[in-house]
Amino acid sequence: MKQKSYRHYMAQLFMMAISFIGWAVAAFLLLHLPVITEPFELVFLLAFIFICEYFPMPFRKGNSSLTFPVVYLTYLIYGIEIAFILYFIAVLATTLLNQRPVRIIFFNPAQLALSLGIAHLAKSWSMQFGDLSEPAAIVSSFLFFLCSFYIFNNFIVDIVLLLRPEKYTLPIWLEKGRGELFSFAISLVYGVLLHFLGNQNRAVEVDIFTYFFFLSPLIFLAIISSIIIKLRADKQRLKALFHFSSELNKLIPVKDWEDGLKRLITGVVSYDESFLFTRDEKGKWYLAISEGSLHLSQHQLQELEALNKIRSLQVYNKQTLNQAPLAAYFDKTIQSAVYAPLVLEDQQIGCLVMAKTRTNSFIVEDVHSIATIANQLAIFLKTQLLFSEKEQRLLLEERNRIAHDIHDGIAQTLAGAIMKYDTASKKIYSHPAEAQSLINDSNHTLREGLKEIRDSIYALRPYPTEQLGLHLAIKKKIADLKENQELALSISFESQGVQDKMSLMTEKVIFSIVQESIQNCIKHANASRLDILLAYQPDHIFLRIKDNGIGFSLYQAMTRAMKEPHYGILQMNEDAEKVNASFQIESKEKEGTEIMVKIPAEGFKGG
Numbered sequence: 001m002k003q004k005s006y007r008h009y010m011a012q013l014f015m016m017a018i019s020f021i022g023w024a025v026a027a028f029l030l031l032h033l034p035v036i037t038e039p040f041e042l043v044f045l046l047a048f049i050f051i052c053e054y055f056p057m058p059f060r061k062g063n064s065s066l067t068f069p070v071v072y073l074t075y076l077i078y079g080i081e082i083a084f085i086l087y088f089i090a091v092l093a094t095t096l097l098n099q100r101p102v103r104i105i106f107f108n109p110a111q112l113a114l115s116l117g118i119a120h121l122a123k124s125w126s127m128q129f130g131d132l133s134e135p136a137a138i139v140s141s142f143l144f145f146l147c148s149f150y151i152f153n154n155f156i157v158d159i160v161l162l163l164r165p166e167k168y169t170l171p172i173w174l175e176k177g178r179g180e181l182f183s184f185a186i187s188l189v190y191g192v193l194l195h196f197l198g199n200q201n202r203a204v205e206v207d208i209f210t211y212f213f214f215l216s217p218l219i220f221l222a223i224i225s226s227i228i229i230k231l232r233a234d235k236q237r238l239k240a241l242f243h244f245s246s247e248l249n250k251l252i253p254v255k256d257w258e259d260g261l262k263r264l265i266t267g268v269v270s271y272d273e274s275f276l277f278t279r280d281e282k283g284k285w286y287l288a289i290s291e292g293s294l295h296l297s298q299h300q301l302q303e304l305e306a307l308n309k310i311r312s313l314q315v316y317n318k319q320t321l322n323q324a325p326l327a328a329y330f331d332k333t334i335q336s337a338v339y340a341p342l343v344l345e346d347q348q349i350g351c352l353v354m355a356k357t358r359t360n361s362f363i364v365e366d367v368h369s370i371a372t373i374a375n376q377l378a379i380f381l382k383t384q385l386l387f388s389e390k391e392q393r394l395l396l397e398e399r400n401r402i403a404h405d406i407h408d409g410i411a412q413t414l415a416g417a418i419m420k421y422d423t424a425s426k427k428i429y430s431h432p433a434e435a436q437s438l439i440n441d442s443n444h445t446l447r448e449g450l451k452e453i454r455d456s457i458y459a460l461r462p463y464p465t466e467q468l469g470l471h472l473a474i475k476k477k478i479a480d481l482k483e484n485q486e487l488a489l490s491i492s493f494e495s496q497g498v499q500d501k502m503s504l505m506t507e508k509v510i511f512s513i514v515q516e517s518i519q520n521c522i523k524h525a526n527a528s529r530l531d532i533l534l535a536y537q538p539d540h541i542f543l544r545i546k547d548n549g550i551g552f553s554l555y556q557a558m559t560r561a562m563k564e565p566h567y568g569i570l571q572m573n574e575d576a577e578k579v580n581a582s583f584q585i586e587s588k589e590k591e592g593t594e595i596m597v598k599i600p601a602e603g604f605k606g607g
Contacts, residue, residue, distance in 0.1 A: 014159060018114065019106040021110065025113070033081055044212060049074070050090040052218070052222045055222050055227075058226075063179075067087075068150075069187050070215055072187070073194065074086055080116070087109075092105065095108050095109070101359050101360045114152075116149060118149070122144060123145040126141055139195055158173070167272075179229075186218070186221065194214070234365070244264045248261070248376055253503055258288065261276075261377075269370055271355065271356060272292070272334070272355060273292025273294070274289070274354050279348075293330070293331040307325050307339075310339045310351055311343070311348070314339045316338075317336045317360050326353075334355045336356050337353060337356075338367060338370050339351060339352075340352040340371055340373070342381065414446075417449070420439075423438055424436075478518075489528065490529045492532065495535070509578055509599075510543055512575055513543065513575060513595070514532060517572075521547045526549050527548050527592065533546075538601075541599040543595075545595040546595075549592050552587050553589065581600070584597075
């Protein structure tokens with residue numbers, strides 16, 4: 001935490017130093033400006049510079065503009081003093097109009113204007129080594145000026161981003177570099193054309209309006225490229241939100257969902273610290289996910305009740321951050337935060353808090369994305385609560401079923417056996433034959449009861465798919481059959497596609513259908529081969545079980561299944577309905593049997 005605060009302090013100190021130098025140089029040049037004889041033309045140049053700055057190409061850690069050709073033209077015509085001041089004023093006006101933070105208002109004009117000044121000094125130094133009367137030397141001098149400007153400008157920005165406690169990774173640097181490379185290429189083309197046309201028209205007087213027409217395509221390019229890149233960013237944001245929503249649904253049946261949720265949020269919004277507060281069944285707040293320095297003691301947990309006041313999305317910046325709930329427990333480097341309540345059906349079930357170390361750093365698009373995430377999280381948490389309630393209800397129903405089975409089954413059996421033993425004990429001397437019959441009958445009853453108890457215990461054991469997973473459970477079943485029986489039946493199992501996450505119920509249904517189909521094939525089909533195919537598709541799972549046996553009449557089998565209580569076709573069909581699957585059997589006598597089950601996405605994902 002101390003290192004984080006130190007880096008934040010050093011970044012601010014460096015920005016203040018650049019700001020002070022830049023503003024001092026601007027003030028000095030402003031006092032020593034030459035007499036301006038053509039103010040109308042300067043206003044046009046200033047307007048062009050402003051338009052290029054107002055429509056930049058945005059990327060994650062800043063912007064890149066196409067301003068340099070206009071600034072360079074101003075530099076060639078009027079010199080470094082006027083070019084420096086016009087550039088400074090245009091950038092300052094842009095930051096003020098966009099209501100940027102105070103530190104940016106002071107830093108950006110100073111940084112860019114100083115980069116121009118450094119490029120001028122570098123060019124002046126390079127002029128000592130060449131004759132500027134030669135076209136090649138002129139172009140070389142321009143290239144030196146251009147490279148010096150972009151290198152020094154990006155060097156200052158990189159130092160600030162590296163000093164800050166925020167993550168400045170290689171992918172972010174490469175994204176920034178691509179924008180700067182595009183701007184550099186456009187500036188290079190315009191600079192070379194400018195010098196080429198200037199050499200071609202030395203005998204012709206070129207007025208400033210000629211340069212305006214020359215720069216007009218640049219203005220349109222700046223506006224169009226800015227709009228295109230913003231639209232592309234919006235498209236990427238929508239794509240990220242869609243991915244967030246679809247992947248979030250997959251986390252509903254997962255118990256340890258916190259890490260998965262962190263990764264999903266990171267893919268949508270950039271932040272430095274993030275916290276998810278939720279409520280338990282009693283309505284008390286607790287910290288579910290923490291990505292930052294907020295660590296509350298048991299006593300301080302009472303402060304979470306302040307989150308009840310957040311009924312709509314709130315954005316806090318440096319001036320108002322002290323009014324935000326829990327702001328006193330944030331790291332000192334935090335300068336802005338967004339509080340997004342998780343509200344569903346007028347009930348607040350949580351609150352998502354995202355924070356950054358820079359004030360006013362959450363743009364409008366970020367706030368909209370956070371609001372969308374909060375809405376999705378509210379549905380996610382509510383659905384998880386319903387799942388939990390459903391599991392509790394199923395457990396209660398299972399307990400009641402077991403109690404009912406014991407009461408109506410083994411308890412009655414034991415009670416009957418005891419009564420017979422009591423009767424036998426009374427008749428053992430007077431009617432020994434009748435007593436022996438009662439004892440034998442009771443023994444038979446107890447043996448049946450013992451079998452019933454063993455069946456109940458076996459039913460309570462974890463299902464094979466819970467212990468091994470679906471594929472291993474099927475393979476183990478096939479291996480056990482081959483080991484325990486002398487089978488003439490050859491069984492093959494094949495899976496296609498990528499296995500997706502599926503509910504335990506789906507795995508149980510698939511395994512049960514496979515198991516029953518194998519048993520039916522062994523008992524009735526008189527087949528030599530049985531093929532099992534399990535294919536995974538994005539929107540469904542397909543199961544096919546096919547043998548080359550004698551086949552059967554489906555009508556007769558259905559009639560027999562309705563009369564016989566054992567596990568059969570009707571039970572397989574009922575199991576398929578549990579996961580909203582279609583169940584189909586195709587069989588003809590002497591042509592084999594094929595069972596096909598198609599489970600849709602809402603079935604195998606637990607919908």
